[in-house]
Amino acid sequence: xxxxxxxxxxxxxxxxxxxxxxxxxxxxxxxxxxxxxxxxxxxxxxxxxxxxxxxxxxxxxxxxxxxxxxxxxxxxxxxxxxxxxxxxxxxxxxxxxxxxxxxxxxxxxxxxxxxxxxxxxxxxxxxxxxxxxxxxxxxxxxxxxxxxxxxxxxxxxxxxxxxxxxxxxxxxxxxxxxxxxxxxxxxxxxxxxxxxxxxxxxxxxxxxxxxxxxxxxxxxxxxxxxxxxxxxxxxxxxxxxxxxxxxxxxxxxxxxxxxxxxxxxxxxxxxxxxxxxxxxxxxxxxxxxxxxxxxxxxxxxxxxxxxxxxxxxxxxxxxxxxxxxxxxxxxxxxxxxxxxxxxxxxxxxxxxxxxx
Amino acid sequence: xxxxxxxxxxxxxxxxxxxxxxxxxxxxxxxxxxxxxxxxxxxxxxxxxxxxxxxxxxxxxxxxxxxxxxxxxxxxxxxxxxxxxxxxxxxxxxxxxxxxxxxxxxxxxxxxxxxxxxxxxxxxxxxxxxxxxxxxxxxxxxxxxxxxxxxxxxxxxxxxxxxxxxxxxxxxxxxxxxxxxxxxxxxxxxxxxxxxxxxxxxxxxxxxxxxxxxxxxxxxxxxxxxxxxxxxxxxxxxxxxxxxxxxxxxxxxxxxxxxxxxxxxxxxxxxxxxxxxxxxxxxxxxxxxxxxxxxxxxxxxxxxxxxxxxxxxxxxxxxxxxxxxxxxxxxxxxxxxxxxxxxxxxxxxxxxxxxx
Numbered sequence: 129x130x131x132x133x134x135x136x137x138x139x140x141x142x143x144x145x146x147x148x149x150x151x152x153x154x155x156x157x158x159x160x161x162x163x164x165x166x167x168x169x170x171x172x173x174x175x176x177x178x179x180x181x182x183x184x185x186x187x188x189x190x191x192x193x194x195x196x197x198x199x200x201x202x203x204x205x206x207x208x209x210x211x212x213x214x215x216x217x218x219x220x221x222x223x224x225x226x227x228x229x230x231x232x233x234x235x236x237x238x239x240x241x242x243x244x245x246x247x248x249x250x251x252x253x254x255x256x257x258x259x260x261x262x263x264x265x266x267x268x269x270x271x272x273x274x275x276x277x278x279x280x281x282x283x284x285x286x287x288x289x290x291x292x293x294x295x296x297x298x299x300x301x302x303x304x305x306x307x308x309x310x311x312x313x314x315x316x317x318x319x320x321x322x323x324x325x326x327x328x329x330x331x332x333x334x335x336x337x338x339x340x341x342x343x344x345x346x347x348x349x350x351x352x353x354x355x356x357x358x359x360x361x362x363x364x365x366x367x368x369x370x371x372x373x374x375x376x377x378x379x380x381x382x383x384x385x386x387x388x389x390x391x392x393x394x395x396x397x398x399x400x401x402x403x404x405x406x407x408x409x410x411x412x413x414x415x416x417x418x419x420x421x422x423x424x425x426x427x428x429x430x431x432x433x434x435x436x437x438x439x440x441x442x443x444x445x446x447x448x449x450x451x452x453x454x455x456x457x458x459x460x461x462x463x464x465x466x467x468x469x470x471x472x473x474x475x476x477x478x479x480x481x482x483x484x
Numbered sequence: 485x486x487x488x489x490x491x492x493x494x495x496x497x498x499x500x501x502x503x504x505x506x507x508x509x510x511x512x513x514x515x516x517x518x519x520x521x522x523x524x525x526x527x528x529x530x531x532x533x534x535x536x537x538x539x540x541x542x543x544x545x546x547x548x549x550x551x552x553x554x555x556x557x558x559x560x561x562x563x564x565x566x567x568x569x570x571x572x573x574x575x576x577x578x579x580x581x582x583x584x585x586x587x588x589x590x591x592x593x594x595x596x597x598x599x600x601x602x603x604x605x606x607x608x609x610x611x612x613x614x615x616x617x618x619x620x621x622x623x624x625x626x627x628x629x630x631x632x633x634x635x636x637x638x639x640x641x642x643x644x645x646x647x648x649x650x651x652x653x654x655x656x657x658x659x660x661x662x663x664x665x666x667x668x669x670x671x672x673x674x675x676x677x678x679x680x681x682x683x684x685x686x687x688x689x690x691x692x693x694x695x696x697x698x699x700x701x702x703x704x705x706x707x708x709x710x711x712x713x714x715x716x717x718x719x720x721x722x723x724x725x726x727x728x729x730x731x732x733x734x735x736x737x738x739x740x741x742x743x744x745x746x747x748x749x750x751x752x753x754x755x756x757x758x759x760x761x762x763x764x765x766x767x768x769x770x771x772x773x774x775x776x777x778x779x780x781x782x783x784x785x786x787x788x789x790x791x792x793x794x795x796x797x798x799x800x801x802x803x804x805x806x807x808x809x810x811x812x813x814x815x816x817x818x819x820x821x822x823x824x825x826x827x828x829x830x831x832x833x834x835x836x837x838x839x840x
Contacts, residue, residue: 294678311675315667318674318721319713322650322667347738355724357675365674368711371736373743380727382703387729390746 198459220473280306333460406442554815576829636662689816707747762798
């Protein structure tokens with residue numbers, strides 16, 4: 129019997145993990161223990177999850193339908209793009225740079241281009257071979273930086289190892305950094321009295337889900353689990369900008385369950401399947417689950433299914449509102465990418481006074 | 485009898501403020517209520533503080549002697565400057581730009597120059613009249629940006645109202661931003677895997693006090709009270725980079741006392757005299773008090789005395805370690821400015837491999 133439980137960098141000492149420890153122990157004594165930390169969106173990896181749950185009653189939480197909300201956002205964007213075309217004769221343009229042939233990256237890039245098409249945004253793509261040099265990628269970024277028809281530049285991550293992500297992301301001019309990953313945008317997000325030109329798409333999508341389902345953020349205690357540059361950190365900064373009191377829980381937090389139980393709003397973005405159990409939550413908490421983790425499920429055709437960072441069945445009994453996986457945050461990310469591209473084009477054509 | 489209590493933007497509903505409310509109420513029913521939010525270092529303003537305290541026993545906390553630690557840091561810097569002079573024949577240079585004739589700003593600038601002298605750092609100063617235009621200030625920044633003998637540029641804040649602080653701070657090249665106020669430096673501080681070239685002096689001083697007094701930060705719960713760009717926000721980001729679990733309490737937090745009671749480490753940087761009472765603290769907490777607030781005291785020659793954001797007498801009974809005011813964080817700020825200038829010069833002369 130293990131004396132500590134690991135998952136995606138999280139080490140939960142039995143005493144600190146409290147009531148959830150026994151179930152964590154069951155959960156994590158299987159192959160999940162061997163899983164490296166995986167991002168909120170990742171290629172299929174296989175692991176087993178126990179199928180039984182101590183929570184057997186009907187769920188009480190309202191399901192936040194990310195798919196429907198994203199659809200609504202896209203319709204609004206399509207209407208604005210159409211209006212822009214009428215008023216200035218131009219539409220927004222998004223350039224996507226893909227290096228290599230990762231299947232998941234190719235799928236994401238295809239989805240993004242398709243989404244652009246559907247709302248009337250022009251997409252410009254370049255698919256580069258795996259062995260492209262850093263300088264060659266930088267040249268493509270420069271080309272798109274200089275192209276007035278391009279209002280957003282997205283470099284699909286991860287990049288091959290011989291290319292510095294920091295150098296490439298930092299080379300995108302901040303006026304076209306629709307991913308919001310540039311340190312200048314993160315800095316402005318962190319600072320009082322500053323407004324970033326762009327907010328990263330997934331965190332922006334999380335806040336949009338809260339706002340569009342009538343969740344008040346101001347004055348609430350929010351706990352963000354995970355502190356990645358693309359989700360956790362900007363989500364925490366964004367919640368604080370909206371006047372929540374924010375705590376960031378991470379792999380070095382000895383008592384994540386205890387800290388999370390203080391939260392009115394939980395954003396889980398850590399990439400560990402079902403880490404957040406029902407008893408990590410305060411009754412009535414609102415739960416936004418960013419995780420999309422494939423776990424082995426031989427009963428399905430593909431042999432796996434997707435679960436979030438939150439144990440959905442258990443959380444449904446405790447939370448007041450919750451996002452499902454899939455169909456929660458996922459669809460919002462691309463919708464927010466379109467939204468950022470539209471905003472950028474509006475700024476370029478003088479259709480807005482200032483940053484959003 | 486007021487039903488809510490205000491101070492520096494903080495509104496504490498009676499129920500949320502808990503046991504501290506009655507004393508808060510006594511404290512804040514006087515002229516403090518009328519005080520606008522003031523920075524951690526400010527010109528004298530006058531207000532009354534009650535002199536009695538429910539805590540009458542001897543203090544148990546160890547006093548963190550910021551003056552002695554700052555002195556030690558300065559000696560280390562002096563030794564390094566001396567070594568630099570021997571090895572490359574150069575010393576670090578700090579340029580200070582002062583606009584206007586604010587008495588407090590003039591005092592700070594004088595202190596900074598004197599501190600430079602004492603450790604062998606060259607200081608370059610320019611005192612500009614109140615009606616200097618923004619372009620003129622920008623020209624001086626540019627001149628110092630281009631001067632290889634200058635390794636740090638400090639624009640004394642606040643600037644006159646007709647000059648944009650954002651424009652001036654943003655014009656300092658990030659390699660010389662020894663104040664660490666540039667959004668690129670704040671962004672890098674917030675991001676995983678990035679190291680800012682400089683960390684703002686006061687937050688850096690707070691962490692230095694913790695480290696030099698043997699306080700373990702990793703895995704601890706830290707609460708930062710206040711979210712200013714110059715102290716609260718960078719302090720929170722820095723604590724998180726050191727692997728604390730961090731919560732930021734601010735003026736929209738409905739239950740600051742309750743949240744602060746979870747903290748192993750408290751950094752108070754809100755500019756409200758004695759806001760943090762003894763019962764806001766968990767027994768054994770470490771308290772770093774950044775506030776320097778003048779309060780009316782007719783028994784003193786000047787008619788006022790300085791108090792922190794923490795009620796020192798009460799906190800001493802509960803905390804394990806605490807900084808006094810004055811003599812705590814204050815002396816560390818200038819020491820860290822010297823430290824940042826030294827680091828910058830070391831980078832310029834190739835005496836270090838990377839950012840600190």
